[in-house]
Amino acid sequence: MRVYQTNEIKNIALLGSAGSGKTTLAEAMLYESGLIKRRGSVEAKNTVSDYFPVEQEYGYSVFSTVFNVEWNNKKLNIIDCPGSDDFVGGAITALNVTDQAVILINGQYGPEVGTQNNFRYTEKLKKPVIFLVNQLDSDKCDFDSIISSMQDIYGPKCVQIQYPITTGPGFNALIDVLLMKKYSWKPEGGAPIIEDIPAEEMDKAMELHKALVEAAAENDETLMEKFFEEETLTEDEMREGIRKGLVTRSIFPVFCVCAGKSMGVHRLMEFLGNVVPFVSEMPKVHNTRGEEVAAESSGPESIYFFKTGVEPHIGEVSYFKVMSGCVKAGDDLSNADRGSKERIANIYVCAGANRQPVDCLNAGDIGCTVKLKDVKTGNTLNGKDCDNRFDFIKYPNSKYSRAIKAVNEADTEKLMAALLKMRQEDPTWVIEQSKELKQTIVHGQGEFHLRTLKWRLENNEKLQVKFVDAKIPYRETITKAARADYRHKKQSGGAGQFGEVHLIVEPYAEGMPDPVMYKFNGQEFKMNIKSKEVVDLEWGGKLVFINSVVGGAIDTRFMPAILKGIMERMEQGPLTGSYARDVRVVVYDGKMHPVDSNELSFMLAARHAFSDAFKNAGPKILEPIYDLEVYVPADFMGDVMSDLQGRRALIMGMDSEAGYQKLQAKIPLKELANYSISLSSITGGRASFTTKFASYELVPNDIQQALIQEHEAELADKDE
Template identity: 50%
Template sequence: MSTNTKDLRNVVLLGHSGSGKTTFIETMLYEGGAIKRRGTVEQHNTVSDNTDLEHERENTIFSHQMFVNWKKNKINILDTPGFDDFVGEVIANLKVADTALIMVNAAAGVEVGTELVWEYVEDYKTPSIFVINQMDHQKADYDAALEQLKNRFGSKVIPIQYPLNSGESFNQIVDALRMVMYEFPATGGKPEKKPIPESEMARANEMHNALVEMAAENEEGLMEKYFEEGNLSEEELAQGLMIGLAKHDFFPVFVASGAKDMGSGRIMGFIDDIAPSPADRFGSKLENGEVLTCNAADKTTIFIYKTQSEPQVGVVSYFKVFSGEIKPGDELINANNGELERISQIFVAEGKERTAVDKLVAGDLGVTVKLKSGHSNNTLNTKGVDRKIEPMKFPESRLRKAVFVENTAETEKLFAALNKLKEEDPTLKVEIDHDTHEAILGGQGQLHLDLVKYRLEKDFGVKMEMKNPKISYRETITGKAEADYRHKKQSGGAGQFGEIHMRVENYYEGMPEPEGVNIRNKEFEDLPWGGKFAFYWCIVGGAIDSRYIGAIKKGIMQQLKEGPLTGSHCQNIRVSVYDGKMHSVDSNDISFQLAASGAFKEAFHNAHPQLLEPMYHVEILAPDECTGDVMGDLQTRRAMISGMDSEGHYQKIMAEVPLAEMNDYGSTLRSLTGGRAKFSMKFSDYQLVPANVQQDLVKKHAAEKVEA
């Protein structure tokens, strides 16, 4: 096993679900001698996709780490899910990969899963290789798939190979880099090298010349030699391609059949020869803006990119050594929380199997167990080193559900389990809505949350229910009104008496002072739930003693916390207390608290009360032919389209949409576009609710109060 950073290759496989990533990995492991027999997804015996849930679904749900030795190099292989709901796994693995192997289904071409991960590939500037896989499919169409790749990813897409016979009889590949034809036996495996047929030489030469030109463009000395001699040697060609790939300026295209074991060996050879080692990359960004070079001679820094909880083991941490080396017994300081961690054991992973090792060097991937306080996105350094790897950034939740258990005694168990799952999956959000007091679970889509529900029941024995969350509305007024309210109660002995004259108005910054009153004191308060409350004390002549100011404010605040229309929080209101009466014996704090509450409620109803609803800025990326349907659906959701733009061959639609209309939007969008669109949403502001909607909400609240 290699201990040299230059001899490491970290490769992540990406692609739409069904593009054959897991099967291709199985072939890579078999070709490299890591396994004696290839498993299949259908037989549930692959090295990757090794959990019960993945066997049940026959799809990759979790990322998996493996490795294979190829010639003198160690190739670390990372498998990722193809569903956008599990994009967190893609982001985490791209963080530590140095090359992306992007699988494309030869029959389906460039699918949405391929396109959706590309923005993350671009963010990390990960060197990328495309593999048009499943060339043995009866509907395989290499030319169509290649054309789609060029249209979507541009002129940097340059084919290295093409199939001579696509479809079920596929067994020949023309390689324009080595200018040879590979012919495979019916059982796959090691091909026979043959001359390229004369009928194919023109096409092969054209492709070869394109590769030579691309290689020359990436190095000044090579460009000069190319101009002088019109060609490059094999070593010079490899050098130019290596530079172009590492700079994210060259996206080579290979062909293969993972299921038939045809073409994988050539691709692994290219990874071995041309793909960058961790030492060849431009370095890793630190949180302070500096760049850390991957160097085994430097002091140790590791980064935890994934954690998972295993019943018999506890917390398992997957990491990359970004510099230095790590051995069992090393003590590292967690840069995120200051905790000292002793690394008791280190392992390399082969799917679910783990093998203990005595050292890992810069650039390598490994696993450790039972860290005290190590979490995903944490950096651990040797003592005296102050570095923090720039953390991974995960998308906001696209689907929110209120969660609960029917047996309230299990509530604590539910939250303990959710927090464990949240630790494993940073795209999962768990929070308490302070307005509605509901427990809210946020995820990337229905499949994502369904998986959480499944795991809660199976792994933790918690039966969780989900429903659409309540909306946190706000109440305000758009006009001005006054009210007089007297609270009087006599029940033997001392009674209760308080009378208040009050004016309420919509508050906004810079508004003129209230007219017709004598302002004695004024207070402005930022409300905890947003918005302002302005309180003016305008009592003259001792009509109400100032010692009751606190009680009066308390009565108003009770109404602000639970507004008169729907019980929602009130905001942006100015109250002026300008007159009233008190009794020398019967007046007390509770009397004026109740009087203030009654006066506010009455004035509020007469001041054109208005509900406000949370609006979200929604961005949708959809193919051009789907934009009409998408925009039509948005109109039914009371959306305000704020703009459109082109992004690649997508149309980006921007809209302000009420949160109340976004329930299950992901499922609808998937249905409208055949799964070829994605969206993101972010809180924008609160805006007025239409009159008919407000009327319905007020009626619903009144009915709920009667039932209660």
């Protein structure tokens, strides 16, 4: 393969809901470009894209697949992305390193929730969009209805370039209103027959042609002036107007294909080659210091690793984009993230599992390498006199969590190594070793996401694992003030132990005034504050520690030990053993012994006094509450709301957004445990949701009692 310059390279992401036909389209594109001689199929498990065993097992794309084609002296780097929302990481990664999104729409269903999600990501990243209506040969395909839905959702920017003459099993012809030609095929597909538009289609074609000309002209003042004068543009002028409109997201062209028979794919490739913007025409990327980095081959050498794959007999395959300069086989580079040196021994361009060696790649190009020593996903390698770092890929929050453990405890270390390695392949798998919950928790995007992880551990790594429910990180706090004192005294020959602590605990709220006086059982306790320490707890909330001891009853040097004793009890609340938070402690009196008092004595006295006071201060359990947004077709709104109400969710609002209903609610984390499964079941997989931590709130009394009883039973089991 020859070396392509930055102004000859185009980077494209293939997106779409599960079942929209991306893998089949990718196969057709490779076939049309001559890279493969025969098209594979998902059913036959022989496609270029879905080549991992887990993908062939489930019949779904799990990983994004990088491939490239050469087309009319241009290089198209294309990333075929998984359609399932569970594997959204692949789509987000691809969008961040490409410059053009092609979003497939299933001709049977029209725009789906997955379509909306993909479009939302392109909107956030300001990426150009082409819509591609696929499966026009489906019985259920109603093209006019699909176009109507798209224009309702995406507005007048959605402009047809093609339309089918008929849809369903008899589909074999379409009208192209950019070229003003009719394309038709034999039933089995093959090369198109290109003819003039028949008379019966001319009025419709002319109407759509004028709309396209006007949409193209709007993106360039010169073209707009010509359009006003002549009411038409040449093909080249239209292409120029569309290209500028793509870059600014002011036009979303709509194409038609039947990828399964390769109908319309060659014409799509022509458009991608002729019209889609080159890398050099897109906005510059910023490094972590906010500086623009131009995609120029003459610039300093800088490459960004966006994806890691692990393949049998090869090991790690590291995929990168050349952000600046020209990377050559044999280059010695510095890892800006890890401080290590790395030699790029070989460079390849990819077509799924097939790799072709090349001597070098210029700025904007995408390639891969193998056998790197110390490079992880997200790392940047630089040449001399360059210190770029890139961190522009932001992944969504996890939606589904399970605790994982090896069936054989001896495999625990091996399991952790495998999980960390797999996270390199998919950064949306988040691995947490929770000291608080005493569990290893895997956070993912859905039940299918984690099921895939388990399949791979058991089949690829030969590790038997099991999932169990992840514990909920409850918190404990208090609701009223309480007082307690405790004397720790121990005498066992020689120096003894003595420490006595009197303290008051009360709920703490941000901005509350310092205490002046307390009253318990008719007795007043006046405060004389000597010092105050505010501890930001690593698990959230605060502990405010006030020294109000007068007359030297406790020496100041023992205060750190008293605070330490209190902190130890904050780490294990009396109700469920959960972390405590938002408590103010005032130490106001005590006693010490001139010989026997020491730090350990006061630490133990403080721990017991705090525990006694906490139990008498109206202790309550807090649970994590999450903000939930559900995107759901209107037909399922009632069922989704009923399900949420059964999960103790509080509905906060409803909106209509881009043809779908957006439901906003607050929901306890415990009730989110299997929500992705339930929502998929209710809506047939046509809804999606996002979550974000909101706050900790008091649990209802009946649930608090159940949690306390459960904790007591656990303690009893341990004692036995």
